[in-house]
Amino acid sequence: MIKRILLIVTLSVLIFGGLFGWKFYRDRQAQSQMQAPPPAVVAVTEVKREQWQPYLTSVGSLVAVSGIDVSNELAGKITAIHFESGQPVRKGQLLITLDTSTDEAELKGLQADAQLAQVRFERYEKLIGKQFVSRSDYDQSRAQLAQAQSAVKAKLSVIAKKRIRAPFDGKLGIRLVDIGQYLAEGSAIVPLQKLDPIYVDFTLPEQHLGGLAIGQKMTVTVQAYPGKLFNGAISAMNPLIDIGTRSIKLRATLVNPEQILRPGMFADVQVLSSRKQDVLTLPDTAITYNPYGDSVFVVEPGEQGLTVQRRQVKTGETRGGRVQIVEGLQAGERVVSAGQVKLRNDMPVRIDDRPAPGERENES
Numbered sequence: 001m002i003k004r005i006l007l008i009v010t011l012s013v014l015i016f017g018g019l020f021g022w023k024f025y026r027d028r029q030a031q032s033q034m035q036a037p038p039p040a041v042v043a044v045t046e047v048k049r050e051q052w053q054p055y056l057t058s059v060g061s062l063v064a065v066s067g068i069d070v071s072n073e074l075a076g077k078i079t080a081i082h083f084e085s086g087q088p089v090r091k092g093q094l095l096i097t098l099d100t101s102t103d104e105a106e107l108k109g110l111q112a113d114a115q116l117a118q119v120r121f122e123r124y125e126k127l128i129g130k131q132f133v134s135r136s137d138y139d140q141s142r143a144q145l146a147q148a149q150s151a152v153k154a155k156l157s158v159i160a161k162k163r164i165r166a167p168f169d170g171k172l173g174i175r176l177v178d179i180g181q182y183l184a185e186g187s188a189i190v191p192l193q194k195l196d197p198i199y200v201d202f203t204l205p206e207q208h209l210g211g212l213a214i215g216q217k218m219t220v221t222v223q224a225y226p227g228k229l230f231n232g233a234i235s236a237m238n239p240l241i242d243i244g245t246r247s248i249k250l251r252a253t254l255v256n257p258e259q260i261l262r263p264g265m266f267a268d269v270q271v272l273s274s275r276k277q278d279v280l281t282l283p284d285t286a287i288t289y290n291p292y293g294d295s296v297f298v299v300e301p302g303e304q305g306l307t308v309q310r311r312q313v314k315t316g317e318t319r320g321g322r323v324q325i326v327e328g329l330q331a332g333e334r335v336v337s338a339g340q341v342k343l344r345n346d347m348p349v350r351i352d353d354r355p356a357p358g359e360r361e362n363e364s
Helices: 002-033 099-131 134-160 206-211 355-362
Strands: 040-046 046-054 055-071 077-079 096-098 163-165 170-172 189-204 217-222 230-237 247-254 266-272 276-282 296-300 305-319 322-327 332-338 348-349
Touching: 040 296, 055 247, 099 134, 134 163, 189 206, 189 230, 189 266, 206 230, 206 247, 217 247, 266 276, 276 332, 305 348
Parallel strands: 040 348
Antiparallel strands: 040 332, 046 276, 055 189, 055 266, 077 096, 096 163, 170 189, 189 247, 217 230, 217 266, 230 247, 276 322, 296 305, 296 332, 305 322
């Protein structure tokens, strides 16, 4: 019985061993006949050395160089309106005429009094030389003439003030009055803003005070015109530091010939430094961003061709689609700029003939 069992076990081992051996042989044969996968095709870019101009960032508001609500100094009823809402005006241009009929009638009486005083004074002037009138009468006639002439000038000034004119060049807003309306003293008639040039007010922390100066260049962007830069320069700085925020208030002047910048707009401000610095840059598509740190795949020569190695880098500012590389790379090193998802360390790659995605527009 024992011999039979041993025989059966031995035959079973031989049969199953043969089957497994045959299977292993077939698998090795299949693996030997399989071809290695082709290298991954990737776009590659080089680490470039560029000169970037450092800048300080802030937010501010646009303010008109001159901006008022045109108003009347004297009360009166509107008899004529000489402008349209939104039109540009020049300094001294007539805007509103108030009723001056009563003042003009009074002016004629005052002019008659002044004419009479002039005649009396001229007569006394001739007689004083012949001593036909006293010196006091002569002095009194001269004083009466001066008083009458002053009254005429005062009334002319009243009439002129009832003709409201633009105090400076600018652009009018929406009219706030109507013809026939009675205006009390100081009533708002129409907004008037001077738009070219225009100010931008902003603040910066006090630690940057040593790097700021009058005339320093700066740029502004606004949400209404994305991507458009407006150039200007710092024109004024407050002499004191705000105690609450420890910041200094600055004002810059911007050219605005198209008058598309308007007072009250929110502005992103960049104050440019006078010195440029050398930086290493890559297209932003070459950076793989992760919570544990940023990395790139560096292309290196291997025994059987080009391979890639993941390398941790430290990034800085981003400008125009390019990222500053602070640590981890050297100028001239080649980095994968597209296709990183399918890569791993020591994986062979083949370089695409086309430029990197972030550089194709510039290349064309």
